[in-house]
Amino acid sequence: MNPVRYKTVEVSGITIFYREARNPGAPKLLLLHGFPTASHMFRDLIPLLAERFDVIAPDLPGFGQSEMPVREKFLYTFENIARVIERFTEIVEYDRFALYVFDYGAPTGFRMAVRRPERITAIVSQNGNAYEEGLSDGWAPIRAYWENASQANREALRAFLTPETTAWQYTKGVPDPSIVSPDGQNLDNFYLARAGADEIQLDLLGDYKTNIALYPSFQRYFRTHKPPFLAVWGKNDPFFLAAGAEAFKRDIPAATVRFFDTGHFALETNCAEIAQAINESLGDPGGQQKISQPLEH
Numbered sequence: 521m522n523p524v525r526y527k528t529v530e531v532s533g534i535t536i537f538y539r540e541a542r543n544p545g546a547p548k549l550l551l552l553h554g555f556p557t558a559s560h561m562f563r564d565l566i567p568l569l570a571e572r573f574d575v576i577a578p579d580l581p582g583f584g585q586s587e588m589p590v591r592e593k594f595l596y597t598f599e600n601i602a603r604v605i606e607r608f609t610e611i612v613e614y615d616r617f618a619l620y621v622f623d624y625g626a627p628t629g630f631r632m633a634v635r636r637p638e639r640i641t642a643i644v645s646q647n648g649n650a651y652e653e654g655l656s657d658g659w660a661p662i663r664a665y666w667e668n669a670s671q672a673n674r675e676a677l678r679a680f681l682t683p684e685t686t687a688w689q690y691t692k693g694v695p696d697p698s699i700v701s702p703d704g705q706n707l708d709n710f711y712l713a714r715a716g717a718d719e720i721q722l723d724l725l726g727d728y729k730t731n732i733a734l735y736p737s738f739q740r741y742f743r744t745h746k747p748p749f750l751a752v753w754g755k756n757d758p759f760f761l762a763a764g765a766e767a768f769k770r771d772i773p774a775a776t777v778r779f780f781d782t783g784h785f786a787l788e789t790n791c792a793e794i795a796q797a798i799n800e801s802l803g804d805p806g807g808q809q810k811i812s813q814p815l816e817h
Contacts, residue, residue, distance in 0.1 A: 524566055528585075531608045534594065537585035538578040538612070539563075541570035547641065547802075548614050551577035552605070554623020554648075556686060556708045556721065557785075558584020561622070565787055568795035573618075578608055580628065582720050584711060591716070596723040598624070598731055602631035609639075618642035618748075618802065623760075623784070624724070626650060627731035630738045637741060642748040642802055645768065646794065647760045647784055650738045654764015656757075666729040677725050681718055683709045693756025693783030700788050742771035749775035750801040752794045754786035776801050 524541050539559050549569060551562045559577035566575050579586035581604050582596060594600065605628055609617065618641045621629040626648025633640045649655065662680075665673040679685060683705075690705045691697040711717060742749070749772045753765040768775045778797050782789040 522570060524570070529608070529611055531604050531611060534581050534589060534604060535587040536578050536581065536604070536608055538576055538608075539566060540577070540612075541566050541575045543570060543572075543574040546572060546574045548617035549573040549575050549620060550609060550614060550617045550629070551575065551620045552622065552625025552629050553577070553580065553583070554625050555724070556583075556681070556689075556712050557704065558586075558707075558711065560584065560707060561704060561785065561787055564791045565795055568792065569798060572799055576612060576614065578605060580605065580624065582717070588714065588717065588720065591719060591723065596720050597727045598627050598724070599631065602628045605629075606632050606635070615639065616641050618644065620644040620646065620798075621648035622646045623648060627728075627734065627738075630741070631734070633745075633747075634734075634737055634741045637745045640745075640747055642750075644750045644752065644798055644802075645765070646752045646786055647754055647757050647765075649760040649764040650735055650742075651764045651767035652732070652735065653767055654760050655732075656759055656761050658759050662725050662728065665726055669726060674722055674726070677722055678718065680725065681712050681721055686712070689758075689783075690785050690788060691783065692758045693754060694789055695781060700785075704785070704788060739771050742768065746772050746774065748802065750797060751775060751777040752786065752797050753777065753779050754782040754784055754790075755779040756782060757784045759784060 522541055522543060524539055526539055528535050528537050553559055553561050558579040562577045569575050580601050582588045616639050619629040661676050665677055686705045686708050690700050694700055749768060751765040751768050755762045765777050780786055780790045
């Protein structure tokens, strides 16, 4: 198995950091992280997939080890992030690939799929939502900001950026929080504490409403192209409800939905099981990957 390597590349004037376990000739798999984390959330998953897949996991612009341009030079919207990552895939020669999407990675990846459906061979959604019924009441303060972008409503969202909230995101819904390593959340808090990071994250919380506006487009893509689809879901997620995972089957009846007794950051507790589900769902008993053949569109 090839080792995991850590690299950077310039994309549209922004330095993007990424992890890769290249496996020439194997099906390509792009891993997209969410808030407030980075590609380090895949640190344990990548080695478990690297024998069967060619894996790349970038840090989104403004996250992790990727460059964090000032807001005056880069408008932090999900559309702009998706376009940077789309260009990133071209630079690293990911012509056709499967997507693993989590949290913010979902609207990023789904935007890419809608624009270039011929490039997407399969999708794994780990608590990556695309349906209204998947949104919990925890979104209420954010919805208030969408409806009235006042400074007071923006300031109220700073509660999402505190170390206490990060710890809550990692442990809420986990039956035994003692098995959740503190390392991931501590690193996330380090990134959140950087100068200017708070305003960037508030911008993205405000822009998340554009993702919900695109839900009908995402769902139309699912119905039209029906990519091989696996949902692996922490069923106790306080933000993205289990109903959102089940909803994928409405548009992709052949989708596989697997629930795990954990919370939002399911890889922190169930990485091995999720890796097994990916290998089983996207492969056959003979080891040949279902995503290795072109899809009909």
